[in-house]
Amino acid sequence: MRKIAILLFALTFILTSCTGDQGPPGFDGQDGLDGVNFVGQSFERTIDFLPENNYEEYIVIPSSIDLYDTDMTLAYILWEQDPVTGNDVWRLIPQTIFTDSGELFQYNYDYSFDEVRLFIDAPANFDFNNLSTAATLNQTFRIVVLPVDFVNSTNLDITNYDDVMEYVE
Numbered sequence: 001m002r003k004i005a006i007l008l009f010a011l012t013f014i015l016t017s018c019t020g021d022q023g024p025p026g027f028d029g030q031d032g033l034d035g036v037n038f039v040g041q042s043f044e045r046t047i048d049f050l051p052e053n054n055y056e057e058y059i060v061i062p063s064s065i066d067l068y069d070t071d072m073t074l075a076y077i078l079w080e081q082d083p084v085t086g087n088d089v090w091r092l093i094p095q096t097i098f099t100d101s102g103e104l105f106q107y108n109y110d111y112s113f114d115e116v117r118l119f120i121d122a123p124a125n126f127d128f129n130n131l132s133t134a135a136t137l138n139q140t141f142r143i144v145v146l147p148v149d150f151v152n153s154t155n156l157d158i159t160n161y162d163d164v165m166e167y168v169e
Helices: 002-016 150-151 159-164
Strands: 041-047 057-062 072-081 088-092 095-098 104-111 115-121 139-147
Touching: 041 057, 072 104, 072 115, 088 159, 115 139, 139 159
Parallel strands: none
Antiparallel strands: 041 139, 057 115, 072 088, 072 139, 095 104, 104 115
């Protein structure tokens, strides 16, 4: 019995006192989001704002995008291309535009669970016929769907397109 007790004690000592080199450090989490699993998703559409569509367009969110009731949907307009880098410049809408005649209108949007309405918003006395084709034709928008829990858990500036796109698949 004594031999068994010594053997168990020695085995316990050997197993509990084993040490080795410390393994390599793990990867740092992203901006304090360790363990958070989220995927933002986006898609683009180029549309025309015409009298026939009442200067608005309804865009159905593609079925390939997983939607949840709590998701946040953002819309950005392709504003220009950077003359130095050639990179696209995006702006969060609504975006207010001043016409040459001193009037103003906005590119705006709203959304429901599975669709986004992009539209030109203006005062009741605004004459849409005075809009240039540059303002109404071939307008490209990027729709971004983000989990609201993620947006609330970070210091994400949704007006900064580049910051938002870091988190989009």
